Amino acid sequence: MTTTPSSELVIQATQLSRHFGDLKAIDGLDLNVEKSTIYGFLGPNGSGKTTAIRMLTGLLKPSSGNVQVLGLTLPKDAEKLRLKMGYMTQKFSLYNNLTVKENLQFIAKIYGISGSAQKKRLSELLSIYGLDQKQHQLAGSLSGGQRQRLALAGATLHKPQLLFLDEPTSAVDPENRREFWEQLFDLCEQGTSILVSTHYMDEAERCHKLAILENGKKRADGSPEDLMNNMAANVVEIQAESIRQLKQQVVSLPKVITAAQLGARLRVLVSKSISDPCGYLQHQTQLPKHELNLTRPSLEDVFITCTGGGRQ
Amino acid sequence: MITSLYRIQAILFKELTQLKRDKMTFGMVIMIPLVQLILFGYAINTNVRHIPVALVDHSQTTLSRALVQTVSATQVVEFTKHYQDVSSAQKAMERTEVRAILFIPHDVSQRLARSASVGLGLPASTDEETSRPIAQWIVDGSDTMIASSIKSLRSMPLVELQRQAANRSTATFEVTLLYNPEQRTAVNIVPGLLGIILTMTMIMFTSAAIVRETEHGNMELLIATPIKPIELMLGKIIPYIFIGLVQVVIILGLGHFVFNVPVNGGLVPLFAVTILFIAASLVLGLVISTIATNQLQSMQMTIFILLPSILLSGFMFPYEGMPVIAQYIAETLPATHFMRLIRGVILKDVEFTDMTFDVSWLIMFTLLGLLIASLRFKKNLD
Numbered sequence: 001m002t003t004t005p006s007s008e009l010v011i012q013a014t015q016l017s018r019h020f021g022d023l024k025a026i027d028g029l030d031l032n033v034e035k036s037t038i039y040g041f042l043g044p045n046g047s048g049k050t051t052a053i054r055m056l057t058g059l060l061k062p063s064s065g066n067v068q069v070l071g072l073t074l075p076k077d078a079e080k081l082r083l084k085m086g087y088m089t090q091k092f093s094l095y096n097n098l099t100v101k102e103n104l105q106f107i108a109k110i111y112g113i114s115g116s117a118q119k120k121r122l123s124e125l126l127s128i129y130g131l132d133q134k135q136h137q138l139a140g141s142l143s144g145g146q147r148q149r150l151a152l153a154g155a156t157l158h159k160p161q162l163l164f165l166d167e168p169t170s171a172v173d174p175e176n177r178r179e180f181w182e183q184l185f186d187l188c189e190q191g192t193s194i195l196v197s198t199h200y201m202d203e204a205e206r207c208h209k210l211a212i213l214e215n216g217k218k219r220a221d222g223s224p225e226d227l228m229n230n231m232a233a234n235v236v237e238i239q240a241e242s243i244r245q246l247k248q249q250v251v252s253l254p255k256v257i258t259a260a261q262l263g264a265r266l267r268v269l270v271s272k273s274i275s276d277p278c279g280y281l282q283h284q285t286q287l288p289k290h291e292l293n294l295t296r297p298s299l300e301d302v303f304i305t306c307t308g309g310g311r312q
Numbered sequence: 313m314i315t316s317l318y319r320i321q322a323i324l325f326k327e328l329t330q331l332k333r334d335k336m337t338f339g340m341v342i343m344i345p346l347v348q349l350i351l352f353g354y355a356i357n358t359n360v361r362h363i364p365v366a367l368v369d370h371s372q373t374t375l376s377r378a379l380v381q382t383v384s385a386t387q388v389v390e391f392t393k394h395y396q397d398v399s400s401a402q403k404a405m406e407r408t409e410v411r412a413i414l415f416i417p418h419d420v421s422q423r424l425a426r427s428a429s430v431g432l433g434l435p436a437s438t439d440e441e442t443s444r445p446i447a448q449w450i451v452d453g454s455d456t457m458i459a460s461s462i463k464s465l466r467s468m469p470l471v472e473l474q475r476q477a478a479n480r481s482t483a484t485f486e487v488t489l490l491y492n493p494e495q496r497t498a499v500n501i502v503p504g505l506l507g508i509i510l511t512m513t514m515i516m517f518t519s520a521a522i523v524r525e526t527e528h529g530n531m532e533l534l535i536a537t538p539i540k541p542i543e544l545m546l547g548k549i550i551p552y553i554f555i556g557l558v559q560v561v562i563i564l565g566l567g568h569f570v571f572n573v574p575v576n577g578g579l580v581p582l583f584a585v586t587i588l589f590i591a592a593s594l595v596l597g598l599v600i601s602t603i604a605t606n607q608l609q610s611m612q613m614t615i616f617i618l619l620p621s622i623l624l625s626g627f628m629f630p631y632e633g634m635p636v637i638a639q640y641i642a643e644t645l646p647a648t649h650f651m652r653l654i655r656g657v658i659l660k661d662v663e664f665t666d667m668t669f670d671v672s673w674l675i676m677f678t679l680l681g682l683l684i685a686s687l688r689f690k691k692n693l694d
Contacts, residue, residue, distance in 0.1 A: 057536055059693045075692070082538045093533035097333045098326065109322030110537045112315035138333075154533075 009068075010035050010162050010193040011056060016065035018051055018216075025051040027216040029065070033195060033209075038188050040207030041197035042303060048216040049197035050090060053166050056195065057087050070162055083111075086155035090166040092147050096140030100131050100150055103139055104157060111158040125153040129183070145176030152180070156187065163187065165196040169203065181206055201300045212306045219306035227302045233257050233269040234277040235301050239291045240266065246285065253284055258304050269301055319539050323547025327521075331551070345509050345559045346566070352505055353571045357497050360461040366393040366401040366410040371420040379416065379424075379447065382470065388461055389414075398450065405450075411458050413450040420446055424470070446470075491659045499574075502567035503654045504627040506586075507647050509563060511593055511621045512614075514556055518597030519610040521548045522689065527606060532693070541686040549594045556590035557583070564658075577657035581664050585653040588674040592646040595681030602688040621647035649673050 011033035018026045026048045033039045041049045054060040056069055058078030067074040072081050094103045104125060108118045126132045129149040134142060139150060148168060155163060165184075169177045181203070188194055196207065204210050204224065211221040220227055240246050243266050250259045250268055257269040270277035278292045331338055369376050384391060393410055395401040401413040417423070423446040449466075453459045492499045522544075525531045534544070560583070567573040575582065596617065604610035622628060624638055625647035631639065642648040649670040656662035664671070 054693055059532070059536060061692060061694050078692070079538065082536060085536075087533070087536040089529070089532045089536075091529040091532075093529045093531075095326065095330065095530060096528070097330050102326075102329060106322050106326050107537070109325075110319055110539055112318055114318060 008035050009033065010070055011039075011195065012068040013056070014066050016052070016055060016067060017063050018048075018055055018060060019063045024216050026055065026062075029216075029218055031056075031211065031218075033193060035193050036188060036191050037208040038184060038194045038196060038206070040204045040210035041195070041213055042199065042201075042204040042210050042299075043197070043213035044199060044307070046215075047213040049213055050166055051216075052213070053087075053164050053195065053197060057085060057164050058082070059087075083158070084161050086158070086160035086163045088151050088155040088163070088165045088168055090170070092139075092151060094139050094147075094151060094154055097138060099136050099138055100126075100142070101135040103150065104154060107154045107157050113158065121157060125157060129153045144171040145173065145180075148172050148176065148180060149183075152183065156192075161192065163192055163194045165194065167197050167199070169198070169200070177203070201298070201303065204303075205299050212303060214307040220302065224299055228297045228299060231297050231302050231305055232272050233297070233301065233305045234272060234274070235295045235297045236268045236270055236277050236281055237262075237293050237295045238266040238268060238281065238285075238287065239264065239293075240287060246287075249285065250281070253281075255280065260304075267295075267301075269305055316540070316543055319543045320547045320550070323539075323544055324551050327548060327551045331555075341513070341555055341558065342562065344513055345562045348509055349502065349505055349563050349566050350570070353498050353502060353567070356501050358457070359495065359497065360457055361387050362390045363388060363412065363458055363461060364392040364410045365389040365412045365414060365462075366395055366404055367391045367414050367416070368395050368398050368401050369416045370418045371416050373421060375421050375424065376416045379420070379470070380414070383414065383465065383468070386465065386468065388465060402450070405452050408452075411452045411455070412462050415448040415450060417447065423447075496572075498567070498571040499659065500655070502563070502571055502573045503658045504625075504651060506560065506563045506567075506654060507589065507625065507650045508618075508622055508627055509559060510556055510586075510590060510650075511647050512618055513559060514552060514590055514593035515597040515600065515614045515617055516611070517552045517555070518548060518594045519600040519604065519614050520607050521598065522601035523604050523607050523610045535691040535693075541689040541691065542682070544689070545598055545682060545685050548598065549591065552594050553587060553590050556594075557587070560586050560590075573658070575658055576661040578661075582654075582657050584664070585650065585657055585667070585671065585674075588671065588678070589646055589650040589653070591678045592650075592674045592681070595678050595685065596646065598685040599681050599688070602685050617645070621645050624648065626651040646674060646677055 009032050011031055013029055013031040016026060016029040016031070017024065029048075029052060031052075041052060043049050051060065055062050055074070056067060058069075058074045058081055061075045069081055070084050072078075074081065095106070098106065101122065104122050105118070108114070108122065113121060126135055129152065131146065131150060131153065134146060139147065142150065148171070152165075152168070155165075169180055172180065177200075184194055184196070196203070198204055207224065209221065209223050210227070212219045212227075222230070238246065238250075243261055243264065247259050247261060247266055250256055250266065255271045255274050257271060259266055259268040261267075268281060270280060274280045278289075278294055281287075282289055282292055367380060369380070380391060383389060389412065391414070393401070393404055395404070395413075398413065398415055401410070401415075404410050405413060423444050426444070449462055451459050451462050489495065522531075525534060564573075564575065564582075568575060597614070600610055600613045600617075604613060620641065624634065624642040625631075625645055626642070627647070631642060631648065631651075634642065653667055653670050653674075656667060
């Protein structure tokens with residue numbers, strides 16, 4: 001691996017681990033996040049995404065391993081990091097019984113932003129995140145999407161260099177999610193580095209780079225394109241009639257990793273050790289050749305290939 | 313330093329805004345002292361009157377009826393039941409219909425005539441005769457307060473019964489009652505209630521303060537900001553000092569105008585010691601809040617402090633009457649020190665300089681508690 005100058009890396013973690021008793025929530029995580037990029041953590045629930053983010057924000061002490069965030073060594077310099085980073089928690093953590101504006105004022109005061117600077121920043125944020133009309137409404141009465149935008153406004157109020165977002169869109173409808181990501185790209189363009197965790201494939205695909213986590217271990221990382229190109233399996237789509245039965249038959253084959261039904265088609269992941277996956281499947285299933293097609297892999301395929309093993 | 317004040321102020325305003333939105337809690341701030349003071353001011357009375365008692369009169373003479381009337385006239389007891397024999401009266405006592413029985417024997421006239429309390433008559437009574445009481449009280453001794461009230465009747469004068477001049481008796485001691493010469497219970501109870509109500513509300517407010525942030529998920533955001541533990545603690549305490557002072561005004565105002573409790577000391581020492589006590593209680597609540605992991609636990613710990621504050625602080629029972637160990641425990645409670653201070657200031661107009669022990673104890677308690685709470689509060693999730 002070529003050594004990149006550390007000034008360009010906003011997060012650098014080596015062999016990061018965190019144990020809760022016997023449970024290894026994060027086990028030997030190596031991580032390099034470059035400046036002004038969006039880095040994704042993709043993984044199922046319980047894969048250690050939140051634990052990893054909490055360690056990178058200095059909220060949890062690692063059991064072992066080294067972390068440098070924005071050039072600061074954690075957990076020693078956690079207090080210094082807090083001025084430079086923004087953190088949007090998985091659960092809405094602003095005050096439900098304060099209004100939108102009161103919440104933002106509270107955060108501004110905590111970061112020591114006062115007077116006209118505070119006024120200017122608040123009106124800026126309210127218009128960016130479309131909360132002008134809602135500024136006197138209690139945060140608890142906002143919709144999921146509005147609440148998410150308020151949380152993002154709160155996390156970015158002090159213009160942090162690095163933003164941590166823990167499953168920011170889990171309670172948000174698709175349209176709001178699109179809009180939310182537009183705002184993330186705006187922030188990214190302005191020079192903010194972002195680390196976001198998700199379990200949505202479409203979101204993960206938007207990231208510049210991502211790491212697939214499972215059971216506290218990093219199964220793969222890289223840009224979505226690289227991950228799809230370097231996947232350890234080929235994807236074959238089979239057009240057939242009795243798909244349910246076919247699936248049973250295909251899944252039991254030794255070289256088939258998994259198969260999933262998509263309407264009238266069956267999407268089969270075949271290990272790369274088979275050079276001609278179509279021929280292999282055709283031979284095994286005795287289906288006519290034109291019904292089998294080699295397809296471009298999706299991120300979901302990558303995810304399933306990487307994580308299938310530990311899902312029991 | 314400026315940003316530090318700014319952050320304290322941020323927490324302070326947030327707490328006040330949240331309190332303003334929480335109508336129920338806000339109402340309780342006013343209602344708890346109002347209702348409890350009126351209730352207890354009237355209800356707590358250590359001068360027991362009108363105890364229901366039964367009469368078993370085996371003599372049935374004019375004299376026995378006169379004796380009963382004399383006893384009734386004291387107002388300590390009220391004859392609500394009459395029985396033929398002691399055993400059925402005792403049944404009534406078991407059912408708590410009466411708390412004591414007055415048994416008058418058939419020879420009450422003879423006993424009285426020879427009793428030392430009315431003069432010895434002629435021929436002179438023998439020792440055996442003078443040592444015979446004229447009647448007997450059988451008392452439900454389980455309640456010591458009632459028992460001692462009836463015991464106070466033991467040597468009541470019976471002058472009217474015989475229309476004779478009683479032997480002149482001279483008191484061994486003269487007793488001068490200072491500060492509360494009319495012996496009104498409210499004079500002692502109202503300043504004490506101030507301490508109890510403040511203990512309850514102040515500890516309750518802050519003991520939930522930190523835990524609530526955790527329970528509502530706000531803590532993860534808060535600890536990811538540059539706020540310092542001590543700033544958070546001070547921001548949580550200061551608004552409630554004002555709430556406490558509102559309660560103080562309600563209690564002492566009501567105490568003064570409804571129960572006629574004098575405020576003999578100046579208002580400056582009064583508010584000074586009260587603010588000290590409020591601060592100590594709030595800090596105690598904060599320490600609880602850093603130990604408890606949910607609001608139910610913090611509530612339980614509040615009660616755990618509240619009960620000894622009521623029973624050991626000198627509010628209900630004199631501190632001096634407690635065993636030494638209990639006194640040591642009482643000394644650790646802020647309420648004990650406050651009881652002495654507030655009764656001193658309100659009733660005795662004690663000089664501030666005469667209370668240095670309790671005052672400095674409260675200051676030390678507050679500072680130490682603040683330190684412990686700030687040290688215990690960790691800005692991480694480990």
